[in-house]
Amino acid sequence: MTLPFFPITPLAFDVGIKIPVDLYVQHAIDASPVHVLSFDDVLDAGKLARIENKRLLAPADTVAKQELRRLFRQQLETAIEDGSMAPLRKAAIIVETLRGDIDEAFTSRTTRLMVETARRWGKLLIELLPPLCLELNDYYGVLQHDGHLGSQATNLSIYSFILASSFQFDDKELEEFLMGAILCDVGRIELPEDTTAGVQQNHSTDASIPRSHAADGFNRLVRDAIVTRPQLMMAYQHHERLDGSGYPVGIPGELIHPWAKMLAIVDTFENLTCARPQRGTVTRRQALTTMRQEAGITIDLEHFRCWESQILEPTKT
Numbered sequence: 001m002t003l004p005f006f007p008i009t010p011l012a013f014d015v016g017i018k019i020p021v022d023l024y025v026q027h028a029i030d031a032s033p034v035h036v037l038s039f040d041d042v043l044d045a046g047k048l049a050r051i052e053n054k055r056l057l058a059p060a061d062t063v064a065k066q067e068l069r070r071l072f073r074q075q076l077e078t079a080i081e082d083g084s085m086a087p088l089r090k091a092a093i094i095v096e097t098l099r100g101d102i103d104e105a106f107t108s109r110t111t112r113l114m115v116e117t118a119r120r121w122g123k124l125l126i127e128l129l130p131p132l133c134l135e136l137n138d139y140y141g142v143l144q145h146d147g148h149l150g151s152q153a154t155n156l157s158i159y160s161f162i163l164a165s166s167f168q169f170d171d172k173e174l175e176e177f178l179m180g181a182i183l184c185d186v187g188r189i190e191l192p193e194d195t196t197a198g199v200q201q202n203h204s205t206d207a208s209i210p211r212s213h214a215a216d217g218f219n220r221l222v223r224d225a226i227v228t229r230p231q232l233m234m235a236y237q238h239h240e241r242l243d244g245s246g247y248p249v250g251i252p253g254e255l256i257h258p259w260a261k262m263l264a265i266v267d268t269f270e271n272l273t274c275a276r277p278q279r280g281t282v283t284r285r286q287a288l289t290t291m292r293q294e295a296g297i298t299i300d301l302e303h304f305r306c307w308e309s310q311i312l313e314p315t316k317t
């Protein structure tokens, strides 16, 4: 059942903000949302305490989404200028702004807007994320794992940034790679269930996503002149597997583009860790255990080991 709410991270809110929509908290994954803050409430310490570390929900209607997008865009401008703001709060604001923009682009069902949004955010992310000096486990706490298409594209871009840090990417390549990560599922743009935010729905398992989305995404992107060949391959091949068991073609590993192989690592992790009502929550470690069995067989072993080390042995530089 789709609930008319979508999750947002409480960390993106701070004292002094005027709340633009009614907000709710959900005390358990199957519990009914409880109203906690009203439209136009100004957050003070007491009100902030009511949402901190809670599962916070906003109504999934168009107006509420627009109002929150406007708030987070303003917040982002402040965050960029504010040298004293905690990195984790900045990350939460970046993530919510990015997610709102991607959601808007997906909802428009316009490939051109998706490409332009991905291009802009590819550039922004390589400016905004490195100074935060955060690790995967930090980002994991401010990302949403609800299986919604906008959340998944957001997560893939952040995860791709983390994974790429283990490899020799210059800024231009990294920008291109992150843009490709945001765009890889553009072939799902026409799926009506993906354009409606939900709290407990999930459309992210391989079994529930039409396999045609990889080729559909390629066919949409190939008509856009600013999309590069590696980005096309990321969309077309991110479900291909080393042993030829993937789709849309079933090509062997040596024919899969290196960036599509890298994306397959974070895409697999995202699909394993996003919410699935029928199985409950899968932890990062459980996801790694599953992926470890596939490493070197269907997914690249070196890429997996780098990803695993980001979770098990994080090292701040």
Ligand SMILES: [Fe+2]
Pocket (backbone or CB within 6 Å): 184, 185, 213, 238, 239
């Ligand atoms: Fe996909």
